Amino acid sequence: MHTGxxxxxxxxxxxxxxxxxxxxxxxxxxxxxxEEVTQDVFVEVHRSLQSFxxxxxxxxxxxxxxINKSLDFIRxxxxxxxxxxxTNLFDEKGDVKHEQTDFNHPxxxxxxxENAALLFKTINELPENQRTAFxxxxxxxxxxxxxxxxxxxxxxxxxxxLVRAKQNLQKKLSNYFSNERRV
Amino acid sequence: MExxxxxxxxxxxxxxMRRAQPSPFIYSKILQRIEGYNKEYSNTRLVWLAAASFxxxxxxxFLVIKNTVADKKMSSIESQSQGYxxxxxxxxxxx
Numbered sequence: 484m485h486t487g488x489x490x491x492x493x494x495x496x497x498x499x500x501x502x503x504x505x506x507x508x509x510x511x512x513x514x515x516x517x518e519e520v521t522q523d524v525f526v527e528v529h530r531s532l533q534s535f536x537x538x539x540x541x542x543x544x545x546x547x548x549x550i551n552k553s554l555d556f557i558r559x560x561x562x563x564x565x566x567x568x569x570t571n572l573f574d575e576k577g578d579v580k581h582e583q584t585d586f587n588h589p590x591x592x593x594x595x596x597e598n599a600a601l602l603f604k605t606i607n608e609l610p611e612n613q614r615t616a617f618x619x620x621x622x623x624x625x626x627x628x629x630x631x632x633x634x635x636x637x638x639x640x641x642x643x644x645l646v647r648a649k650q651n652l653q654k655k656l657s658n659y660f661s662n663e664r665r666v
Numbered sequence: 667m668e669x670x671x672x673x674x675x676x677x678x679x680x681x682x683m684r685r686a687q688p689s690p691f692i693y694s695k696i697l698q699r700i701e702g703y704n705k706e707y708s709n710t711r712l713v714w715l716a717a718a719s720f721x722x723x724x725x726x727x728f729l730v731i732k733n734t735v736a737d738k739k740m741s742s743i744e745s746q747s748q749g750y751x752x753x754x755x756x757x758x759x760x761x
Contacts, residue, residue, distance in 0.1 A: 496693060504688040521688055525696045526703065590684035598679035605676075621680050649677070656673045 492529050495541065500525075502542070502623065503549045505590075509618045510553035512586035512603055516560075523552050539632060546623075546633045550615055605655050613648035616641055 490498070503524050508517035527548050535544060585600040606614055615634060619625045625633070630641045 496696070500688055500692070501685045505685050508686050517686075518689055518692055521692060522696050522699060526699050529696075529700050530703070588683065589686045591679070592682050595679040595681075598676040599683075602676050602679050622683065652677065653673055656676055657669065660669050660672070 489532065489535065489537075489541070492525075492532060495528060495532075495545070496525060499542065499545050503545060506546065506549045506618065506623060507553050508588070509603075509606075509622045510550075510614070511556060512607070514589075516556065520549075520552050520556050523556075524549050527552065543629070543632045546619070550633070554611060601656070601659075602652070605652050605659070608655055609648055609651055613644050613651060616644040617648040617652075620645055 500521070504517060504521045507520045507524065508514065511517050511520060524545070528545060531548075535541075539547075586603045587596055587600055588603065591599040606617060609617065612634070616630055619630045619633060620627075627638045627641050630636075631638050634641065636644070
């Protein structure tokens with residue numbers, strides 16, 4: 484137990500609120516959902532603070548909680564969507580009705596807004612571990628070693644995940660432009 | 667070629683990104699939820715405590731009733747044995 488060395492909950496909140504919120508919003512791509520999950524993360528941090536064993540740094544621990552809460556939220560949302568699939572997917576004409584709106588991250592430069600919205604949309608199509616590695620590297624700016632601690636992987640595994648994530652994104656974007664040209 | 671350039675631009679569109687800020691009210695919402703959780707936790711503990719006390723009370727009642735019935739049975743056997751002039755072997759003096 485390292486509770487004696489741990490900062491107080493309010494100090495933890497002040498230090499990590501932006502990191503948590505930015506990680507969560509990159510997964511959920513919706514301001515309200517991100518605020519809800521940020522609350523979930525800090526409630527969990529408060530609840531588990533006394534049992535925190537200090538095997539990893541507080542930052543790594545909080546990143547892990549943020550990622551797990553975000554992925555849980557997405558899975559639960561997808562389950563609900565699947566449940567309402569038949570009623571919501573098609574309108575009366577049989578056209579696809581349900582489509583996610585583009586996400587505009589508030590911190591993106593104005594000239595990059597359109598491109599970033601497309602990149603966020605494409606990130607959503609990546610497998611979970613590639614998505615996590617890409618978000619931690621590109622949005623949070625973490626090093627390979629920090630990502631490896633958060634994801635419990637070796638540095639080389641993280642490097643390989645990032646390479647695959649970039650390749651997948653390029654492939655998906657290329658397909659997107661090819662389909663758009665055909666339309 | 668143009669497409670590759672466009673994809674490269676998209677891939678680099680997070681460059682120079684600023685951090686998004688959560689709502690300033692989020693901390694008070696978190697504290698409210700923590701307080702709510704603590705209350706809920708103590709309420710749950712109270713309910714379990716009451717349930718356990720009730721269960722102990724039932725068990726004690728059951729044991730007392732069981733002992734009373736056994737005592738009554740024993741005393742009725744003793745009175746019957748006295749009626750038939752049977753001697754309690756424990757009281758026979760063999761000297």
